[in-house]
Amino acid sequence: MSTFVVFDLEFTSWSGALERDWTGPGQLREIVQIGALRISAGDSAEDHCVVEEYEALVRPVVNPRLSPYFTGLTGIDQETVDREGVAPAEALSDFLGFCQGQSVLSYGNDMIVLGENTGWARARGEEVKNGFLTAGFLNIRPWLNAVAPTTASASSGRLWEALGLPRPVAGREHSALFDCYSIAAAIRHVCAGGARLPEGCL
Structure with missing residues (x-):
C-alpha cells in the first residue's frame, strides 16, 4: 500500500x-511536540485514511522552562514535558525514521524548524539518526x-472548520496530532471533490 506522511x-x-x-x-x-500521521494514498474512496500515528513530547534545551504563553496556546504544561519529554536527538531520530521513504507534507514550512532543531542537536554533539535525504518534505x-x-486564513488546526467539516478527532488546535488530523481531513475532503495532491507528494 502506498502511503504518505x-x-x-x-x-x-x-x-x-x-x-x-x-x-x-x-x-x-525549539520543538516541544511532534505529531504525524501515515495516510494511505490513491484515488479510491478507501484512500486518504489514517494508517498509523506518531507523537512525541520533546524537552527543549536552550529554554527548558515553557513560557506561560506557550502553555496557554498549546495546553502543554511544564510538568508533562519534564515527565514525558525525550531528548531532541531521540525524538528527531524517531520521527525521521517514521518518515523514511515517504512524501512528508506539512501545512507551512515546518520542515525548516525541523532542520533548525536537527542542526542544533548535531552542534551539541548529539547523533541524529535517519537523515532528511530519505524523505521528500513539501509545504x-x-x-x-x-x-x-x-x-487561506486558517491555521492547520482550523482547516476542518474552514471547510465546514466535522471535528476530526477529540482535542484542540495547537496540539500537533490534532492539527495533523485537521490537515488530513482537509486533504481527504478536497481530493474527494476531485483535487489531486501536487506533483511530488507520492
Missing part, C-alpha cells in the same frame, strides 16, 4: 514571538489554499 510541530514561543520572527534574545524555535499550504480558498 502529514506532520505538525509545536515549538517554544512567547507573546509577540511570531510577529518578531523569533528574533528576541535567546528565543529559539502543501499554497496548494490547499488554491484549491480551497476558504482555507
Whole structure:
C-alpha cells in the first residue's frame, strides 16, 4: 500500500514571538511536540485514511522552562514535558525514521524548524539518526489554499472548520496530532471533490 506522511510541530514561543520572527534574545524555535500521521494514498474512496500515528513530547534545551504563553496556546504544561519529554536527538531520530521513504507534507514550512532543531542537536554533539535525504518534505499550504480558498486564513488546526467539516478527532488546535488530523481531513475532503495532491507528494 502506498502511503504518505502529514506532520505538525509545536515549538517554544512567547507573546509577540511570531510577529518578531523569533528574533528576541535567546528565543529559539525549539520543538516541544511532534505529531504525524501515515495516510494511505490513491484515488479510491478507501484512500486518504489514517494508517498509523506518531507523537512525541520533546524537552527543549536552550529554554527548558515553557513560557506561560506557550502553555496557554498549546495546553502543554511544564510538568508533562519534564515527565514525558525525550531528548531532541531521540525524538528527531524517531520521527525521521517514521518518515523514511515517504512524501512528508506539512501545512507551512515546518520542515525548516525541523532542520533548525536537527542542526542544533548535531552542534551539541548529539547523533541524529535517519537523515532528511530519505524523505521528500513539501509545504502543501499554497496548494490547499488554491484549491480551497476558504482555507487561506486558517491555521492547520482550523482547516476542518474552514471547510465546514466535522471535528476530526477529540482535542484542540495547537496540539500537533490534532492539527495533523485537521490537515488530513482537509486533504481527504478536497481530493474527494476531485483535487489531486501536487506533483511530488507520492
